[in-house]
Amino acid sequence: MSRAKIIVIATMLAVLGALLPISATLYLSWQRASDIESARLLTIAQRGIERARISLGDAERALQAAHQLTSPPCSTTHIRQMRLIEMNTRSIEDIGYFSNGLLKCTPAGLILREVRQTPIEFTTDNGLAISTNIIPEVNGGNGMIGISAQAYKVLIDPARFADIILNPEVQLVTATRNGKLLGSLHDPDPELVQQLLAGKRIPYASKVLHDKDLIAVVIEPDSGIAAQTGREMIVLLPLGLLMAAFMVGLVVWVSRKRLSPLGELKLGVDKHEFIVHYQPLIELKTGLCVGAEALVRWQRPDGSMTRPDLFIPLAEESGLILPITDQVVTEVIRDMRHVLQADRTLHIAINISAQDIKTGRVLNVVQAALKGTDIQPQQIWLEATERGFMDIEAARTTINTAREMGHAVAIDDFGTGYSSLSYLQGLPLDTLKIDKSFIDTVDTESATSSVTPYIIEMAKALKLQIVAEGVETQAQADYLLAHDVDFGQGWLFSKALTAHEFIAYYQANRAQHQDPH
C-alpha cells in the first residue's frame, strides 16, 4: 500500500474512530433519556387507568344499589332513594330510571317529556354499558358519560375519568377499548389522540397503555427528553471523548508504525517486493563470464527501486534480513535455474547476513531451494562480510558445513572490517573479495595503493581465489591481471543487470569466446 493510501485510510479511520464513540455516546444518552421518559409516561398512564376504574367502580356500585331498590319505580320513595344513592356516590352526577327505552324519573322527579335512552357505544368486561357525550336532562351543560345496567343509568362527569395530579405540560386521555373517550386532562389535541389510538406515531413523547377494556393515552408535547439527554451526556460524554481520543491515538500509532521505515520494510517483506539483479563476474585471464553476484533490490509498488545500502542496515538490525535472504535465494533459483542446469561451470554468489553465518540457518534454506532443481551446490557461492566472521567458532562451523554441502564461501568487502591474517588463517574460506576502496587506489599515489599488492599476496599465500570488486577502468583490470588476480567484478564489465539482461550478457559473452571473430 502506498504512503498516500495509508495516510488517506488512517485519516478516515481516525475521523471514524473519533465520530463513532461520540455518536455512540449521544445515542446512548438519548436512549437512556428516552427509557426514563417512557417509564415516567407509563406510570402516568397507569395512574390514569386506575382513576378511570375508580369512576367505573363507583358507577357499578350505584347501579347495583339502585337495582336492589324495592319501592315502586318512580314513586316518591323510589325517587328519594335514588337521590340518596346519587348523593352517597362521589363520582356520579345523576341517576335515572328507564322503562321501555324511555327515561321515567331521576332524583329531580318524574320526567314528563319523552327522553329516549342513548345508544350504547361500549360494554365493559363486567357488563356496564357506556354511552358518551350525554347532555344531562336536568341542567343541560357539558357532555357526560352514561353508564347503565338494567333499568338504571348513572351520569359521570368525564373529568372524573382522568383527574389525577399531573404537571400542566403532560396531557392524559382515558378511553374504552374501542376508542370512545371517557375523560381527558390538560386539553390534549383530539387529532393527536386519534392518531395514537389508531396506532400511529406522533412527533411528541407519548405512551399508549392498553389495560383490558380501557386505554390510557399520555402526551408530552414539550418532552423532557432533550434535557434528560443533556443530563445523561454529562455522565457519558467524557467516556465517549476518552474512547475517541484512544481510537484516534491508536490509529495514529498504528499508521506511524506502518509509515515508519521499519513498518514499510516489514510490508515490503510481507508483499515479496524484493527482486534480484545480477552483476557478472569475469575471469580476468580469459574475459569469460563465470558467474554473477546476486544483489537484492527493493521494488516499491510505485515502480521505484530502493538501493540495498538504504535498507540492508535496517534489515540487519531488525532481523528482517533473514526473510529477505530467503526471498533472494528463492528468486535466484527461479531466475537462474535453466542457465545453471545448462552450464555447470557457471555460479551465482548470494550475500549472507552476519546472523546467518552465526547460526547456519540459511544452509537449510538453500538446501531446500535446490532440492529437485538439478542445480549443483557448487554453483551457489555464499558471500559474507568480515562482520559475519566475528564469532569465529560459529563462523567456522557454518563455513565447514557449507563447504561439506558443496558451496564455495567468500569473504566479502575484504579490508574494510576487522579481519586480520590470523583470523583469515583460521577460517576454511574459498574466495577473498578485495573491497572496491582498494581497487580504486590502483595506479594512484594514495596511501592504500601500497596495501593492495599485500592483500593479493596474502590471499595467494592462503590459497584463496581472488575477486576484485568495483573494477571501473581498463588500467585497474590490467594491474589486477598482472598481479594474477583471478576474477574481476565492476562497471568496466557490466553494472548489475536484471535476470533477463544477465542471461543475455552471459550468452553473448560465451558466444564471443567460442567464436572470437
Ligand SMILES: Nc1nc2c(ncn2[C@@H]2O[C@H](COP(=O)(O)O[C@H]3[C@@H](O)[C@H](n4cnc5c(=O)[nH]c(N)nc54)O[C@@H]3COP(=O)(O)O)[C@@H](O)[C@H]2O)c(=O)[nH]1
Ligand atoms: N545481506 C545482503 N546484502 C546485500 C544483498 N544485495 C546487496 N547487498 C549489499 O548491499 C550493498 C550495496 O549493494 P549494491 O547497491 O547492489 O551495490 C553493489 C554493486 O552494484 C556495487 N558495484 C559493483 N561494481 C561497481 C563499480 O564498478 N563501481 C561502483 N561504484 N559500484 C559497483 O557494489 C555493490 C556490491 O558490493 P559487494 O556485495 O560488496 O560485492 C553491498 O554491500 C551489498 O553487499 C543481499 O542480497 N544480501
